[in-house]
Amino acid sequence: MNPLSSGLPPRSGLGLKTEHFREVLGAQPDIGFFEVHAENYMVAGGPFHHFLGLIREQYPLSLHGVGLSIGAEGPLDNQHLQRLAALIERYQPQSFSEHLAWSSHGPVFLNDLLPLAYDAPTLNRVCEHIDQVQSTLKRPMLLENPATYLAFQRSTIDEADFISEVIRRTGCGLLLDVNNIYVSCINHQRDPLAYIDALPLHAVGEIHLAGFAEDTDSLGDRLLIDDHGAPIDNAVWTLYRQVLERVGPIATLIERDNQLPAFSVLHAEARQADELLHCAGGRS
Amino acid sequence: MSTQAAFATALLDPQRPCPEGLFSANGADPASRFAVYRNNVQNSLINALADSYPVVSQLVGDEFFRAMAGLYVQRCPPQGPLINDYGKDFAEFIDRFEPAASVPYLADMARLERLRVQAYHAADAQPLRHEQIAAALSDPQALSELTVGFHPSLNLLTSAFAVISIWAAHQQDATLAGIELDHGQNALVLRNGLEVEVFAIDHGAGTFIQNLQNGQSLTQALETAPAFDLSQTLALLISHNVITHLHHNQVSP
Incomplete structure (x- = not known):
């Protein structure tokens, strides 16, 4: 078993939504783990901490950051890093993950996961930032592969090679977002399986599954948008099966942040992932 | 660039x-x-x-x-x-x-909704038990020098408009019929347990609570507040669990 995945069980998990706090506590559904966005819990007190504290007593927790801006040209926000350290100390999550992206420029926070030019200076900077995160938090983090909509002429390194090198240099793990892979590969005319096989799959510590929205670009070609607002697409389920054939059963999150359905709908998707994880466990 | x-x-x-x-x-x-x-x-x-x-x-x-x-x-x-x-x-x-x-009341509505968000996420604090408060208030000698600590969620808003009535109407059918829109109101916003609550209070009560929040003793806070119903105001603060401390100021010799 991959040491980086040792924290979360090889089960499916759900994003914990405030709308579902009471239902989760009341019904205690059979869910492998819950994941929360770290920034939502960077508040002094009140219901968010009340419910997360109670739910954490009963479920493993994945803390997922969306605001650290690891790919930013400027330095990391040390105050934000300290807030993360405090949350980790308080809730002792089994996993902490962040994105290969940037979201802040100077003091301005743009609230989106923005794309990076893949070249040597970016690689050095991202590795330095991850080193700083891991030494401050005193634990390895998982880095999530991005969903992107365009590319930089400046890029000199293939995205999968870039991620492989970050993982080799920093010792961080990989949060393999299968929806992001599908979205990016359609948007950039890449072969998703070739992309997956170019990644360091030994480092996968968690998997994300989600739904996407569909648009078209100026040529009328499919442009997929990672909006976490729809059920998981069949193509992503297929790719997930192929991933599990390669990595075996690994904690898998069903992500849904928009157009939130009833808890039972998300639970059904989680059960579907659990069945595949169970099969993958039987095979390995 | x-x-x-x-x-x-x-x-x-x-x-x-x-x-x-x-x-x-x-x-x-x-x-x-x-x-x-x-x-x-x-x-x-x-x-x-x-x-x-x-x-x-x-x-x-x-x-x-x-x-x-x-x-x-x-x-x-x-x-x-x-x-x-x-x-x-x-x-x-x-x-x-x-x-x-x-x-014209739109900005004050934004102020009220901001106070609600702040109250929702404000730090937790244990309110005093009602018996503790009753005991502290039962000594008329000490009462005048008593200062009051409030829950971190507590905040006040003074508006020249009927913002609380307008806000309350939008929790139901959103009709403004019957609301005298430019009848000014004073809002008391607090979190009672997990619930954020909003009350319309008298101008005098608002001034009194503000004075207490600024660290004035009960007597001082009363002196500069326009007339209001003290027992009703204290009952509101006690029953909604926002009194977290009562201190007797040491009188200097």
Whole structure:
């Protein structure tokens, strides 16, 4: 078993939504783990901490950051890093993950996961930032592969090679977002399986599954948008099966942040992932 | 300008062209791809404001609200990654936003909704038990020098409009019929356990609570407050669990 995945069980998990706090506590559904966005819990007190504290007593927790801006040209926000350290100390999550992206420029926070030019200076900077995160938090983090909509002429390194090198240099793990892979590969005319096989799959510590929205670009070609607002697409389920054939059963999150359905709908998707994880466990 | 500086500037200003140096693998115009990021940034921040200011949005309608919030996003983008905090000065923006001038109570509604968000996330604090408060208040000698500590969620708002009545109407059928809109109100906002509550209180009661919050003793706080019902006000504060400390000031010899 991959040491980086040792924290979360090889089960499916759900994003914990405030709308579902009471239902989760009341019904205690059979869910492998819950994941929360770290920034939502960077508040002094009140219901968010009340419910997360109670739910954490009963479920493993994945803390997922969306605001650290690891790919930013400027330095990391040390105050934000300290807030993360405090949350980790308080809730002792089994996993902490962040994105290969940037979201802040100077003091301005743009609230989106923005794309990076893949070249040597970016690689050095991202590795330095991850080193700083891991030494401050005193634990390895998982880095999530991005969903992107365009590319930089400046890029000199293939995205999968870039991620492989970050993982080799920093010792961080990989949060393999299968929806992001599908979205990016359609948007950039890449072969998703070739992309997956170019990644360091030994480092996968968690998997994300989600739904996407569909648009078209100026040529009328499919442009997929990672909006976490729809059920998981069949193509992503297929790719997930192929991933599990390669990595075996690994904690898998069903992500849904928009157009939130009833808890039972998300639970059904989680059960579907659990069945595949169970099969993958039987095979390995 | 660095790559990310150019990207950030163009994300926030829809008038600017797509930054240089970008391409799409299929040869599509990169601007049609860049638009996805621009929409994500704009819409996610407008949605964050809509979540924090639901009644402001209802008062002006979704379309007007999103246009107004979009201008705010361009002029005042978040200065940090804590989106729960975003829009703290939205009320001041609304005050200066001419097209909203026909809804004169809109900015105060934003102030009230901001206080509700702050109260929701405010630090936890254990209220005094009712017996403890009763014991402290039973000694008339010590009463005059007593200072009161409130729950961190407690806040006050004075408005020249009937903001609380308007807010309450929007929790139900959203009709403003029967509300005297320019009848000023004083709001007391607090979190009682897990629930944020809003009360309309007398001007005198508001001044009294404000004085206590500034550290004045009960006697001092009463002296400068216009007439109000003291026992009713204390009963409100006690029954909604916002008194966390009672201190007897040491009188200097």
